[in-house]
Amino acid sequence: MHNVLILGARSPAGLTWARMMAKAGYRVHIAESLGYPLGRFSKYTCTYTRLPPPKQQSKQWLEQLIQLLLREKIDTVIPNCEEVFYLASADALIQQAHPCQLFTSAMSLLTQLHHKGFFAQLTQNWPVTAPETILLTNQAEFTAFKQQKFSADKQWVFKPAYSRFATRTVLCPKTIEYSQLQANPQQPWVAQQYIDGQEYCSYSIIRHGQLVAHSCYHPKYRVGQGAGIYFAPVQQIKIHQFVEHFAAQTHYHGQVGFDFIEDSAGRIYVLECNPRATSGIHFLEQLSQTAQTAIAHAVVQADADLAATQLEMDLLQPAMHNLVMLFTPQTWRFFTQKTFWHDYHRARDAVWQRQDMLPYLIQLIPTAEIVFRAMSLHIDFLAATTVDIEWDGAPLTFY
Known part of the structure; x- marks a missing residue:
């Protein structure tokens, strides 16, 4: 076996x-x-x-x-x-x-994707690109950025080039000082133009450049400004096309997630890449057993049929981390929102499964x-x- x-x-x-x-x-x-x-x-x-x-x-x-x-x-x-x-x-x-x-995938590609500045450079001339992103590795680069780019008519987001869960992110400050970042070659930062709009995330399984499965969702509720805990499925053709383009261009192999923003004019930007599993994987559990088995075979069998599994996102339930939503203090502010409990009862817990209850219970x-x-x-x-x-x-x- x-x-x-x-x-x-x-x-x-x-x-x-x-x-x-x-x-x-x-x-x-x-x-x-x-x-x-x-x-x-x-x-x-x-x-x-x-x-x-x-x-x-x-x-x-x-x-x-x-x-x-x-x-x-x-x-x-x-x-x-x-x-x-x-x-x-x-x-x-x-x-x-x-x-x-x-x-x-190879470590060289993973590094390029994990580094927020290198990834933004990679997307140049792609159908969906990153917002303007400036790499900051020393005080001289920071000073040049502040003199040439930082102004009242354009908002910026500052974040470590290597980071997760939006930790240490500085969102749209009116002023910014080098002491707040301390960027250096070993701990670089990026300044990325802030785009106001609707957030989306994607999760995909790719085998040697060919898309096997893909999901897209809106992280409706978060812990703070980072980790999502409630995932509302959406259909976004442009995002699906972006992932197919990414797979073909990089010949990626593995799991990958992306964060996107859609502005008021309907233009989509890709913000960053997570070359690992993300929460969109939980939508796969709503597929038929035949489809799930096909995905499993595609990952482990070299001769498996790699026809992409198209998830009809509008037919799926939202997914959530049930206990996190109820017992994390940062989420309690949602309890007074009229839509929260409606959303909560609509969603499917990411851990619960009747045939395998113990992980949920413990x-x-x-x-x-x-x-x-x-x-x-x-x-x-x-x-x-x-x-x-x-x-x-x-x-x-x-x-």
């Missing part, structure tokens, strides 16, 4: 993959650097292995990952979070020790592990979810 290893099993996306792969007839293993990841409690998981944190212990992480690949005779590895960067960087070493499929256990980590490291909850796996451009070595 084909053995599939799911990395990033802390995320609901990892749980979705475990369920989808097992139902398609594959033997599912998961590995994580957390002790109690969500996917560990799924009935569809055959084995769970705790790995060292790849960011802090890269060498040990790779050594134990290779031991796992050999022990369980893994055929395909599917990363879901930022461990994808460590996996892609170690590709040659992994293939030397245990040849297998890694569902990821969500407080992995949440408590993250809370304890946040308290011990004196960081906020969102930062604690990725502190052991995130990659911000530093050279990676495994020796």
Whole structure:
């Protein structure tokens, strides 16, 4: 039987993959650097292995990952979070020790996509482009930007070139000082023109440049200004066409998400790229079992039919993180909105599944592990979810 290893099993996306792969007839293993990841409690998981944190212990992480690949005779590895960067960087070493499929692109492409400035440059002359984006790597570049670009008639968003969940983003300041950014070559920032409009996000599965599955949604409710927790499905032909163009131009391989904005004139801009799983994956669980199995086969079988699965987004329920919506203090402000409870009752929880209830019922256990980590490291909850796996451009070595 084909053995599939799911990395990033802390995320609901990892749980979705475990369920989808097992139902398609594959033997599912998961590995994580957390002790109690969500996917560990799924009935569809055959084995769970705790790995060292790849960011802090890269060498040990790779050594134990290779031991796992050999022990369980893994055929395909599917990363879901930022461990994808460590996996892609170690590709040659992994293939030397245990040849297998890694569902990821080359590290050179992932770097270009993860870096918000490099990605904006990549989209130039594409059908959908990024807003004007200026890379800032030192005080001289910041000073030149402020003198030449920063004015009252144009608003800007400042964000680290490597970042997630909109952390540290400075949105449309009336004034900005270099001390607020401290940009340098190792920790670059970007200034991106602010576009007012409707937000959209996409999630896609791409195999060697060919689109396998695609979804698009509006992140209607967020925790703060970053992570979305409620996803309303939408049809956006221009976004679908952009993803097809991206796949063909880059020959991308793996999971990828994009953030977009549509202005009042109907023009769509792409803001940034997430070369990993995003919340749009949860719409796949509303497809027929035949369609889900076809997607699973397309990921792991070289000769599988790669006809794209078209999701009729207007026929799907919204998806949400139920417990996050109810118990996160940042979301309580929504409770007084007239539409909130209507939206809440319309949506389908991203974790709940009647045939596999335990992950939903024990969500407080992995949440408590993250809370304890946040308290011990004196960081906020969102930062604690990725502190052991995130990659911000530093050279990676495994020796």
